[in-house]
Amino acid sequence: MMYNAVKNRYDRMKYRRCGNSGLMLPFVSLGLWYNYGNRESFENMENMLTTAFDNGITHFDIANNYGPPAGSAEENFGRIMKKELGQYRDQLIVSSKAGYGMWEGPYGDFGSRKYLMASIDQSLKRTGLEYFDIFYSHRPDPDTPIEETMGALADIVKQGKALYVGISNYNPEQTRAAVDCLDQLGVHCLIHQHSYSMFNRTSDHGLFDVLSEKGVGSIAFSPLAQGQLTSRYIDGIPSDSRISKGYYLRKEDITEEKLRKIIALNNLAKERGATLAQLALLWVMRRPEMTTVLIGASKPEQITENAAVAFLPPLSVEEINSINLILGV
Numbered sequence: 001m002m003y004n005a006v007k008n009r010y011d012r013m014k015y016r017r018c019g020n021s022g023l024m025l026p027f028v029s030l031g032l033w034y035n036y037g038n039r040e041s042f043e044n045m046e047n048m049l050t051t052a053f054d055n056g057i058t059h060f061d062i063a064n065n066y067g068p069p070a071g072s073a074e075e076n077f078g079r080i081m082k083k084e085l086g087q088y089r090d091q092l093i094v095s096s097k098a099g100y101g102m103w104e105g106p107y108g109d110f111g112s113r114k115y116l117m118a119s120i121d122q123s124l125k126r127t128g129l130e131y132f133d134i135f136y137s138h139r140p141d142p143d144t145p146i147e148e149t150m151g152a153l154a155d156i157v158k159q160g161k162a163l164y165v166g167i168s169n170y171n172p173e174q175t176r177a178a179v180d181c182l183d184q185l186g187v188h189c190l191i192h193q194h195s196y197s198m199f200n201r202t203s204d205h206g207l208f209d210v211l212s213e214k215g216v217g218s219i220a221f222s223p224l225a226q227g228q229l230t231s232r233y234i235d236g237i238p239s240d241s242r243i244s245k246g247y248y249l250r251k252e253d254i255t256e257e258k259l260r261k262i263i264a265l266n267n268l269a270k271e272r273g274a275t276l277a278q279l280a281l282l283w284v285m286r287r288p289e290m291t292t293v294l295i296g297a298s299k300p301e302q303i304t305e306n307a308a309v310a311f312l313p314p315l316s317v318e319e320i321n322s323i324n325l326i327l328g329v
C-alpha cells in the first residue's frame with residue numbers, strides 16, 4: 001500500500017502548548033497499548049495510524065511492554081514508520097516508556113538506571129528510530145532513589161536518545177520530587193501521563209495543582225475508561241470489543257449502576273449532537289491544565305470521530321453540572 005498524504009491535515013486539529021515548554025501537542029493523541037500486538041491485523045494498524053496522521057494527530061504513544069507479546073507494538077509501529085510514515089519523522093512526536101515488567105531477572109522492571117538505559121536501547125532498536133521525542137518513567141519505583149531514576153532520564157536526554165522526558169502514574173508528592181530532581185539536573189519534566197476520565201477523577205485531587213505550579217504538561221490516558229464511556233456497551237458486549245478480547249476490562253466492570261450512568265451520559269451527548277465518546281473527551285479537556293487526551297482505538301472510524309472533538313464547542317457550565325449529577329459527585 002502506498003500512503004497518499006493529505007495536504008490539509010493541520011487544519012483538522014488544534015494544538016496546545018505542553019506546560020511551559022516549546023512543544024505543541026495535538027488536542028487528541030493516539031496510544032498503541034491495545035490493537036498493535038502481533039495477533040492483530042497489520043493492515044488495520046496501518047489504516048489507524050495513517051488515519052490519525054491525516055486528521056492532524058501528530059503524537060503516537062507506545063511503551064516497551066505493549067503487545068502482546070511485549071515489544072510487538074513497537075516492532076509493528078517501526079514497520080509502519082519504515083513503510084509509510086518515516087518520511088514524516090520531523091512532523092511526528094513518538095513516545096515510549098519503561099517501568100513495568102519487561103524481561104526476566106532483577107533488571108527488567110521498575111526504575112533502576114540499569115533498566116531504563118537498557119530498555120530505551122531495546123525500544124529504539126525495535127522501532128528503528130534514532131531517537132524518541134518523549135521518554136517516560138512509566139511508574140514510580142518505591143525502592144529506587146528518585147535521584148537514580150531521574151538521573152537516568154536526564155542522561156537519556158543528554159545522550160540524544162530522547163528530546164524530552166516525562167513521568168507516568170506518579171502521585172502529586174512523587175511528581176513534585178521528580179520534577180525538582182530533574183530541574184536540578186538541568187532537564188525540565190515535559191509532561192505527566194495519568195489516568196483521567198469521568199469514571200476516574202483522582203487527578204482532580206492535587207495532581208493538576210502541582211503540574212500547573214511546575215509548568216509540566218498533562219496527558220490523560222484511558223479517557224474513555226477503555227471504551228466504557230462510549231456507546232460500545234449500551235446494547236450488550238460486542239464480539240469485537242475490548243471486553244471480548246479480555247485482558248484488563250471485564251464484563252463485570254459494566255455493572256447495572258454504571259450502565260444507567262452510561263445511558264444517561266449518552267442521552268446528554270445526543271442533546272448537543274455529539275457522541276458519548278466525544279462528550280467524554282471534551283470533559284477531560286475542559287481543564288486548562290490538560291495538554292492532550294490520549295485515546296485508544298480499534299478502528300479508523302473511531303479515530304476520525306474522536307479527532308473531531310478539537311473543533312466542537314467546549315462543555316458549558318450547565319453540561320458539566322448535568323454530568324456531575326449523573327455521576328453522583
Ligand SMILES: NC(=O)c1ccc[n+]([C@@H]2O[C@H](COP(=O)([O-])OP(=O)(O)OC[C@H]3O[C@@H](n4cnc5c(N)ncnc54)[C@H](OP(=O)(O)O)[C@@H]3O)[C@@H](O)[C@H]2O)c1
Pocket residue numbers: 030031032033034061062138168169193194220221222223224225226227228230231232240241242243277294295296297298299301302303305306
Ligand atoms: N501510562 C500508563 O500507565 C497507561 C495505561 C493505560 C493506557 N495508556 C496509554 O493510553 C492509551 C489509551 O488508553 P485506552 O486504550 O485505555 O483509552 P480509551 O480511549 O479509554 O479506550 C480505547 C477504547 O475505547 C473504544 N473507543 C475509542 N473510541 C471510540 C469511539 N469513538 N466509539 C466507540 N468506542 C470507542 C475502543 O474500544 P474497542 O477496542 O472495544 O473498540 C478503544 O479500544 C493507550 O494506548 C496507551 O498509550 C497508558
